Amino acid sequence: MIRSFTCAMKFKINICKEIKHTGVLCCLDWSKNDEIYTIGDDQQLFKWDTKTRSETQVAKLPEDFYPNDLQWLCGNRSSNKSTGNSSGNKANDSLLICSNDGRFIMLNRSARAERIVNAHVGSINVVRWSPDGTGLLTAGEDGTIKVFSKLGMLRSTIIQNETPVRIACWSANSMSIAYCTGSFIAIKPLAANSKLIKWKAHSGSVLCMSWSNETQNIASGGDDCQYKIWDNQGSLIYASFVEDYSITSVEFGPKGLYLAVGGFNMLRLCHYTGWAYSNMKFSSPPIGSVYSIRWSKDGSQIAAGSGTGALLFAHIIEEEKASRNLKAKTISRKEIELQDIVTRTIDTLDFPDRIIKWEIGYGYLVVATTNQVHIYNEKYTNTPLSIIDARPDVKVLILAKKHFLVLDSATVSIFTYSGRLHLTPKFPGLTAQLALLNEKILSLGLHYMAVRDCGDESLIHVFDLIPGASRQNDITTCHTKTTVQQIVVSRAGAINDQYMVFIDTNRDIFCTSLKNDSTFEIHKIGTQVISTMWASEANILVGLHDASYTIWYCPGEACMDPTVVALTKYTFHIPELGKNIVLENFEGNIVTLKSSGALYPIQVHLFCETLHKLLNDDLWVKALSLCRRIQDSILWATLAAISSKKNQLEIAEEAYSASLQIDKVKYLQHIKNLPPNSYEQMAETSVMMGRSNEAETILLHNNKVSEAIQLCVRMHRWERALDLAKLHKKEPDLEWILQQRKNLYPF
Template identity: 50%
Template sequence: MKLKTRICKRSSATTSEAPQERSKQFTSYPLRCVDWSSNEEIYFVSDDHQIYKWSDVSRDSVEVAKLPDDFIPTDMHWLLLGGRSSGGGKGSDTLLICSNDGRFIILNKSARVERSISAHTAAISSGRWSPDGAGLLTAAEDGVIKIWSRSGMLRSTVIQSDEAIRCARWAPSSTAIAFSQGGHISIKPLAANSKLIRWRAHDGLVLSLSWSGQSNIIASGGEDCRFKIWDAQGASLYTSAAEEYAITSVAFNPEKEQLLVGTFNMIKLCHSTGWSYSSARFTAPSVGSFFTLSWSTDGTQVACGTSTGQLIVGYAVEQQLISRNLKATSTGRKCIALQDISNGTKDVLEFPQRVINFALGYGHLVVATTHQLHIYNEKYINTPIIIDGRNDVRVIEVAKKYFMVLDATSIWVYTYTGRLHLNPRYPGSQAQLPLLNWRSISLGLDVLAIRDNSETSLLHLFDLMPGASRQYEPQSLRAKQQLAEIAACRAGSADDQFIAFIDTNRELYISETRNINGNSTTDRVVNGADEIYKIGTQLTAIKWASETNILVGVHDSCYSIWYCPGEGSADPTIIALTTITLDTAEFGKYVAIDSFEDAVITFRCAGALLPVNVNIYCEVLHRTLQEGQWQQALRICRLAQHTSLWATLAAVATRKHQLQLSEEAYSAALQIDKVSYLQHLKTLSPSSAEQMAENSLMLGRLLEAETILLHNRKYEQAVALALRMHSWKRALEIALKHQAEQPDLELVQRVLQQRQRYLKALQREEWDALFLSQLKDDNASE
């Protein structure tokens, strides 16, 4: 991947040169204030007091307004409220411009000044709207940071110090502010009584900051000619080699894992972890230092202001995606090359509009332009399906049956024939659209999972099965901690669908997305917290296999493969037997998962692709089990004779009530206690409610076992199950609820007797108010 640039012109003079070779200086003053008002328009202003607008359509600039002669601009930022890029309704977008005398002004879309406020006693170095649009911050050389309302009313003074503040940026959640003073960087949370985090970042002055909305990390550039990346607690994640000149600007891409770095006569396109894609140098003509970098809201273009007054616009090309035998490469703003590696054919796909996003997988290429979606089947490249009206597509995710699109207005799930399958909505979904990204939304085989951004421990699950009620009334899954990344499985049968997620403590959990007994996920979470299972710790990224329910996750210095994460999640023994962990020391640092196609995991580190094979026997075993070929699965395990295969077969067979296979598999895996329990299960009536409940209990699914018994009116057995688990209140609750249906069983008396026997063994008196009142009522009735 590299950045293709062009130096923009002030006037549309006729020229035969290529766009990237045309150049004309806008002003003799340094260009410090540049920002996008839409994906096609750039506003910029310099010390000549004139506000210009440059159009990507006409490739020309026009003067919009003129600032007062005593107003020298230092920073500029657009607040786009009527849509992420389109500009929205009249008067909905607002422009903030700060000056070197401590003033800032707020202008509307028509460039009319709405407010002019004297905010500081020295030059304002940074003025930024908050990501949620609720207010703005100003940071100045007088050492003060203030927060203002959208109308310009002072809300609070966050920082007061004697040291000048060079740069300040909002956290993506609008709950903290990062700022630089000298060679130090500080993070100030806005919560009451929160402590300031401060650390030494560079040997010289910190000249620029950027806080990523995708990864919640911070980039900084300094006079020591290095750029560095930090986490939100100030821990160092990456330090670059020293460049020739100071790093004057850094900017994270708002939609992709990219970082742009500017220095003297050079800009560098990097991955958000630090390694470099490409560099663009400007020597003839010299453009000077890059003072400001501003990405367009769709993340496809960048506007740069330089010390010589040049406006430079760049866009990323040679982005490459690989899926099995297909390779797609963007070769221009409106062009993608699709190559079939297996037969050597290559097709060049040209589009009438600018390409802003594309995704490849399952034999299909989905391309989003500024106003359309193009769906290509690898077998029919020349006849794409075109969908109109999808503007500013930010995320595309492809799955086996459907693909998902997140654009400026909503979330859309389509079939590959172009038919709209689902337009999911949940409480607050429209307000949360600007905050959604690829980490907070996941498309599986038959489920769409969306993390709620107002309550980040909550997941909304939409069932994609035709006619499912959850298409319109999603179920909710609540975790104990805030969620950092989610992943829905991409394979399996309709009854074996799972959702895995990493929380902010970097712990990995898994849960079913569909309960085969009809209980909602909400009921399971409320009534039994054990329906969400922890299967890993210290994870940074996860991905499911494309065709099987195998999960891979990356740790700091190793990676793990879970060969049976779903069916075995309730049993720690099965998880231990079916999980392998391998070292990544030979890969390097900051390993990411690029893809997991069939049995090949592709890691990416420092730009290099590193393919790794999973156990091919286990991959074939999963495919065999999906088709219900039990004897073939048994032959595979006997052939390979690997413990993880036997444990996988045992977990799946137990879930599917294949007790004979389970017994042999557990025996081969040396799980003697489970073999003994299975022999007890075989004494029960085949396919009876009791046997099915005991089978679920063996899998660790207590709530499922109880539900089976209650559904089949086995109230006595359900009470006995709760008593076996020492769940006294649940046993009494079931007894009280169903005593009237079967009075001859005397369920309540049985619970009270067992409770008294238990307390007598402990030599304790009854203390629970619920049981005390029940004993009193029981004595009164006698």
């Protein structure tokens, strides 16, 4: 039976008491994490400080300029592609504002107009900088979408419709544009000869839309009083209940975890799959419809304009995370409450700056604020172990057993829990790709760190974390055949038992070894997997499907043999949880799933985790005794796979016999009859594990050429056998190969 408990977060909302704009406030955007610009129909441009809630009038636009939309292009979003370095110069900051007479204007940080461009016939409804900062798009009532250079020069007209285009936005890689006309949503790839994807999204007009850079999902809201979540192929992921009023604004957070939804006197915080954490109603005073929601760059707070001209500020509180017996919860912008479930003690940690990102696990609490990273041991929370100076834009924080990773707009850094910088991974093009990295394509394990290349999405860069000389430029690259969507690296096990698992665009899941001499032999171990995660204490893997999950109890050792993979995995169907299930955590032998705001802890095979711990400590006799006592098929198969890899032939023979794998038992008996620890025995063991290339290498490196040729013939690798015979001038072997081939294929 699956038991659940709910988790809740909400917005802490502040409404500016003094209304500075007349009419509807629908134009605003963040320039910094604590600075926002607004403009209304009164043509006044204000700058607001979120710390003090104070405002400053920056400029007064011409009286005939009625704004419809604005967006900041900050220096850290633009990159110099020739050098690969991010540009953080304020001179590159540019504010883009469009009007209802077909013009858009570019302002610099000093509010001086640098460009005024007549772009459309009629009103421009939306204007957006591209994610890479090299261009911008405009969409208007004339039904056209145009792309301009950063300097305001027209590049091309992408779309020409007979009906007005209300909303348009870029994809994360700037290679596609999504837009809305009437009740339809369409995606137009910018590549030549690409097919337009179009679908009917709402029964009424689409009023708002947002495209997540992290998950690639699209959120939309319309006159039919619903908001919906779509994938980038137009398939419906989530549809809300019908609200009382139209949905006027939707916006994904920059981290891809949250969605903010606005309507008439309503602001809602949602999970990125659509279900709501909390719903705030405004009755006293009423503020009208909520327009133009914008998340701050660090994803911790939002600003929104309303139909009455009021400006709303909100930040997330009551975010909860748990590890072992410790539960943590944010209670304000600068405070975290720690509760020990066993001792029932509660401590409150007060930080000098606003909390951006925080994680708890492996006995540590790591909190990133706007200026520092604080590291706490869960047993001594009165004083931090260390405090590290950090940038104010920490985007990703990942904890592992020995290290933790910090990603900001400038670097990827790996620290020890004592606060010492351990590694700064680097690979060609990394600096230009920092804005595109996220938790799905960045993984930190016990001994390795892996990151997918955003330029070539079929490349994975692997760094080892072994103590010693700096290895920031000592990388290995894994080439895959398809685009990689998610990567995860082992979080437990010995250094020679480290594995990497990745999911591709076809939702197939693959496994490969991360040994120092690894050639990244990739093996497929499953299909139709949405997300995956390693256990924190053993090399056990969980994969999530649409309405089920699968546990692989030894994917690394079993991946070479599909038969062993089938014996060492278990799939459990959970249709009662629905389709929008999220894999939240895998700590110990407990998998935590999240669905519609509820957490569902599920226990995996307890004895398999115990078996892994025994084998990791080389306690083979105790492991065999455990299997004999429990008499479980998955347990026996797991022992067989691991013992075969570790060359424990006696134990592997009994384990395979208990798993009814008679062919493997006979092959093991053949291996045992060979001279102990001989090269032939080592080669035959490699063959049994599916590593035929390794077996051939062992024989050739030890001058066992004839044996290597015989191995190739047994494996029906005829061309390779002939090449070896010719290379080493083995005339008798050459004649023998031809005779064997003739005997096998007489015609």
